[in-house]
Amino acid sequence: MFTHIPAAPVVPQKGDRVLVAMSGGVDSSVAAALLVEQGCDVVGVTMKLHGDGADVPDRPCCSLDATSDARRVCEKLGIPHYVTNLVDHFGHDVLDDFVQEYARGRTPIPCVRCNTFTKFRDLLDKADAIDARWLATGHYARMGRIGDEAVMLRGLDQGKDQSYFLWGIDRPVLDRLVLPIGTQTKAETRDIARRFGLRTAEKIESQDICFVPDGDHVRVIREHLGADAPALQPGPFRLANGDVVGEHDGFARFTIGQRKGLPGGFGAPMFVVEIIPAERAVVIGPREALLGRGLEARELNWLYDAPAEGSTVQVQVRNRAKPSPATIVRLDATSVELALDEPIQAISPGQSLVIYDGDVVLGGGVIERGLRAAPSRRLPLLVG
Amino acid sequence: MSHSPVYLDHAATTPVRDEVMAAMTPFFGPRFGNPSSVHRWGREARVALDEARERLAACLGAQPDEVCFTSGGTEGDNFAILGVFRTLKAQGRLAAITTPIEHKAVLAAVHHVVHEGGEERIVRVSGDGLVERAHFGELLDDRVAIASVMWVNNEVGVIQDIPALAAQAKAAGAVFHTDGVQAFGKVTVDARTQPFDLLTISGHKIGAPKGIGALYIRRDTPLEPLAHGGSQERGRRPGTENVAFAIGLATAAELVLAEHDAEQARLLSLRAALEGGLRDRIPGVVIHGANAPRAAHVVNVSIPGASSESLLMALDLRGIACSAGSACQSGSVSASHVLSAMGVSNELANAALRLSLGCLSTPECITRTVDVLATLAEKSRGVKSAPAFETVEF
Numbered sequence: 001m002f003t004h005i006p007a008a009p010v011v012p013q014k015g016d017r018v019l020v021a022m023s024g025g026v027d028s029s030v031a032a033a034l035l036v037e038q039g040c041d042v043v044g045v046t047m048k049l050h051g052d053g054a055d056v057p058d059r060p061c062c063s064l065d066a067t068s069d070a071r072r073v074c075e076k077l078g079i080p081h082y083v084t085n086l087v088d089h090f091g092h093d094v095l096d097d098f099v100q101e102y103a104r105g106r107t108p109i110p111c112v113r114c115n116t117f118t119k120f121r122d123l124l125d126k127a128d129a130i131d132a133r134w135l136a137t138g139h140y141a142r143m144g145r146i147g148d149e150a151v152m153l154r155g156l157d158q159g160k161d162q163s164y165f166l167w168g169i170d171r172p173v174l175d176r177l178v179l180p181i182g183t184q185t186k187a188e189t190r191d192i193a194r195r196f197g198l199r200t201a202e203k204i205e206s207q208d209i210c211f212v213p214d215g216d217h218v219r220v221i222r223e224h225l226g227a228d229a230p231a232l233q234p235g236p237f238r239l240a241n242g243d244v245v246g247e248h249d250g251f252a253r254f255t256i257g258q259r260k261g262l263p264g265g266f267g268a269p270m271f272v273v274e275i276i277p278a279e280r281a282v283v284i285g286p287r288e289a290l291l292g293r294g295l296e297a298r299e300l301n302w303l304y305d306a307p308a309e310g311s312t313v314q315v316q317v318r319n320r321a322k323p324s325p326a327t328i329v330r331l332d333a334t335s336v337e338l339a340l341d342e343p344i345q346a347i348s349p350g351q352s353l354v355i356y357d358g359d360v361v362l363g364g365g366v367i368e369r370g371l372r373a374a375p376s377r378r379l380p381l382l383v384g
Numbered sequence: 385m386s387h388s389p390v391y392l393d394h395a396a397t398t399p400v401r402d403e404v405m406a407a408m409t410p411f412f413g414p415r416f417g418n419p420s421s422v423h424r425w426g427r428e429a430r431v432a433l434d435e436a437r438e439r440l441a442a443c444l445g446a447q448p449d450e451v452c453f454t455s456g457g458t459e460g461d462n463f464a465i466l467g468v469f470r471t472l473k474a475q476g477r478l479a480a481i482t483t484p485i486e487h488k489a490v491l492a493a494v495h496h497v498v499h500e501g502g503e504e505r506i507v508r509v510s511g512d513g514l515v516e517r518a519h520f521g522e523l524l525d526d527r528v529a530i531a532s533v534m535w536v537n538n539e540v541g542v543i544q545d546i547p548a549l550a551a552q553a554k555a556a557g558a559v560f561h562t563d564g565v566q567a568f569g570k571v572t573v574d575a576r577t578q579p580f581d582l583l584t585i586s587g588h589k590i591g592a593p594k595g596i597g598a599l600y601i602r603r604d605t606p607l608e609p610l611a612h613g614g615s616q617e618r619g620r621r622p623g624t625e626n627v628a629f630a631i632g633l634a635t636a637a638e639l640v641l642a643e644h645d646a647e648q649a650r651l652l653s654l655r656a657a658l659e660g661g662l663r664d665r666i667p668g669v670v671i672h673g674a675n676a677p678r679a680a681h682v683v684n685v686s687i688p689g690a691s692s693e694s695l696l697m698a699l700d701l702r703g704i705a706c707s708a709g710s711a712c713q714s715g716s717v718s719a720s721h722v723l724s725a726m727g728v729s730n731e732l733a734n735a736a737l738r739l740s741l742g743c744l745s746t747p748e749c750i751t752r753t754v755d756v757l758a759t760l761a762e763k764s765r766g767v768k769s770a771p772a773f774e775t776v777e778f
Contacts, residue, residue, distance in 0.1 A: 043697075043701065045697075080697075080700060080701060082693075082696075082697045082700075083717075084693055085693060085717055085718055125694070126693075126694060126697065129691070129694030129695075129697060129698055129763075130694070130697050130698050130701055131698075
C-alpha cells in the first residue's frame with residue numbers, strides 16, 4: 001500500500017565536518033560520539049534559547065548545567081564545543097508565537113517551530129559559517145533516499161519516534177541532515193553512552209517544554225501578555241446548545257480534550273470540545289463530541305512531493321498517536337482538507353498534522369480545525 | 385597545511401611566567417607557613433608576604449601599607465566602590481559616578497549602590513570612548529562619594545586621562561577610583577605623581593596566576609571592608625593571605641615594568657601590522673576607538689556583514705583564539721555594551737572582535753590572523769571560495 005520503499009541515505013564521509021546540535025542530553029551526546037567514531041570532523045554547538053530558568057539545576061536542557069554537560073561531553077570526545085546565542089531569534093519565532101496561539105484559543109507546539117526556525121535555519125547558518133557540510137541532531141528519526149532525493153523517515157523505535165516534530169523544516173536541509181540515533185532504541189542509546197563513558201548516560205529525559213520548566217504555561221502567557229489579557233480573564237463554560245454551566249478563569253488554561261478543571265454533575269465525563277476566544281467561552285461536551293472525521297490544516301510544508309488530491313495517506317494529529325488512514329480531499333499551496341477513515345478524538349487547533357507514506361514523512365501543517373463530518377470532494381463544475 | 389595555534393586573547397588572561405612560577409613554588413611546599421603564626425614557619429611566611437607587599441608597592445609608587453592584596457579585579461573594584469560608598473553615606477555623599485564602558489565588576493558595584501539607598505550617575509563618553517570632561521564636571525557635586533573610571537578599556541583599549549579626571553574628582557571632594565586591570569604594565573602608573581585614591585590591579589593579566597590582585601588604597605581613604613574577620617591586611621581584607629600568589633604578583637609586576645619599554649614598542653609594531661593588514665585586506669573594516677589614545681595590546685575591529693559569534697567559531701576551528709563582547713556564564717556571546725555606549729550600531733557591534741596582543745604574539749601570528757580574517761570577511765561578503773580545511777597542531 002505504500003508508494004515508496006526508501007533506500008539508505010547518503011551519509012557523511014570520514015573527515016567531513018559535521019555540526020552537531022547538543023542540548024546536553026544523552027541523545028545528542030551519543031549522536032556526536034557516533035560521528036566521532038566514524039571519523040567525522042565533529043563540532044558540538046549548544047543553542048542558548050532563552051534566559052528562563054537558566055539557573056534551575058535539574059533542567060535537562062538549556063540550563064547552565066546542560067550547557068556544561070554538552071561542553072564536557074565534547075571535551076571527552078576531543079571535539080570543539082561552542083554556545084550560540086539565539087535568544088532573540090527564538091523569542092521572536094517560537095516564544096511570541098506560543099503566547100499568541102494560546103491567546104487565540106489554540107494549543108501550539110513550540111518544539112515544531114523551534115525545529116523549523118531555530119534548529120534547522122539559524123543553526124544551519126552556523127554550520128555554513130564553519131564550513132560544515134552536515135548538520136546532525138539527536139532526534140529519533142531517520143534519513144533515507146528515494147531516487148536522488150533525501151527523505152525523512154520515522155525513528156525505528158516506535159515509542160520514541162520524533163518525526164512528528166520535524167515536518168516543518170526546509171526541504172533542502174534534508175540533503176545536509178544526519179540523524180545518527182534514529183535507528184536505535186533509547187536503551188541502546190544509553191548503552192552506547194555508557195560504552196563511551198559519557199556523563200549524560202543516565203540523565204533524565206526532558207518532558208516539559210524547555211522554557212516552561214515548571215509546566216505552568218499560564219505563567220509564561222501572563223509574563224508576556226499581562227495578567228489582564230483576555231485569554232486569562234474569566235469566561236463561561238458552555239454546552240454545545242449554548243447553556244452556560246459555569247465559569248472558568250481563562251480559556252488559555254484549556255485545551256481540546258481536557259478533562260481537568262471542568263464543572264461536574266453531568267453523569268458522563270465531560271471534555272473541552274471547543275474554545276471560542278471572541279466570547280472567551282470554553283465549550284464542553286461528552287466524549288462523542290470530541291470525535292472528528294476530517295480536518296483542515298494550514299501553513300503546509302512538504303519534505304517530499306505533495307500527494308495528489310484523492311490519494312490515501314497516513315496521518316498523525318498528535319505525538320505518539322497511532323497513524324490513521326486518511327484521504328486528501330482538497331489540497332492547495334496553503335491548506336489541506338482530509339477525510340479520516342476512522343474518527344479521531346480531540347483534534348486540536350494549533351497542533352500539528354503530519355502526513356506519512358509508510359515511514360516516509362511527506363510533510364505537514366498546523367491544524368486549523370477538526371471537522372465533525374468527513375469533507376467530501378468538490379464536484380468539478382459543469383460548464384455548459 | 386598545518387599552522388601553529390595563535391593566541392590573541394591576552395586581555396582575557398595570560399600564562400603564568402616561568403620566573404613567577406619559580407618564585408612561588410617554595411611557598412606551596414617547604415615554606416608553607418601561615419603568616420599569622422608565631423613560630424618559625426609563620427615568621428618566614430610573614431616576612432615573605434611583607435617583602436612581596438614592598439616590592440609591589442614600589443612598582444605602584446606606593447607605600448607598603450597602601451597595598452592590599454585581593455583575589456583579583458572584581459574584588460578590588462567592589463571593595464573600592466562599595467567600601468567608599470558605605471563609609472561616606474553617613475555624611476550625605478550618596479552618589480557613585482562611573483562610565484558606561486566599564487567592566488561589569490564596576491558597573492554592577494555602582495548599580496548595587498542604588499540598592500543600598502545611593503544613586504548611580506553615568507558620565508557620557510564620546511564616539512571614541514573618551515569621558516566627556518564637561519559632563520563629568522556637571523555630575524561631580526557635593527553628593528558624590530566616589531567616581532570610578534577605567535584607565536585602559538578592556539574591550540577597545542582606549543586610555544582615559546586618569547591623572548586629570550582624578551584631580552577633577554578630588555577638587556569636588558569625591559574619592560577617585562580607577563580600574564587599572566588593563567593599564568598596569570601598559571601605561572605609566574605612579575601613585576606619587578598621579579592623584580587617584582584607589583587603583584585595582586589583577587595578576588593574571590600580567591603573568592601571575594588567576595586569583596590574586598591588589599587594591600592600592602591611598603592613606604586616609606575612607607574604606608569599609610567587604611568581609612569581616614581577622615586582622616590580616618590591616619583588617620581591610622581578613623582571611624589567611626595567599627602568600628605564594630602575592631609573591632607571584634610582585635614578581636610579575638617587577639618583570640612587566642622592567643620590560644615595559646621594549647615590550648610596548650614590540651606590541652605597537654605588531655599592532656600596526658595587524659591594523660594595517662586588516663585595513664588593506666578587508667573593505668569597510670572598522671577599528672574602534674581609532675582616534676583616541678589606545679594601549680598597544682588591544683585591537684577591537686568590526687568586519688561588516690559578519691557575526692562575532694560565527695567568526696569566533698570559525699577562527700577557533702582554525703586555531704586562532706580571540707574574543708568578542710562579553711561572554712555570559714553559558715559561554716554565549718552578546719553584543720558589547722562598550723561598543724553600544726560608544727554609539728556603534730548594533731550591526732557593527734555584532735560583527736566585532738577583540739584581538740589582544742601580549743607575550744605569545746609574534747609577527748607570524750599577525751600574518752596568519754590577517755590572512756584568515758581576510759578569508760572569513762570575503763565569505764561573509766558572499767565571495768565564494770572553497771572551504772579551507774586545515775589542521776592545527778597543538
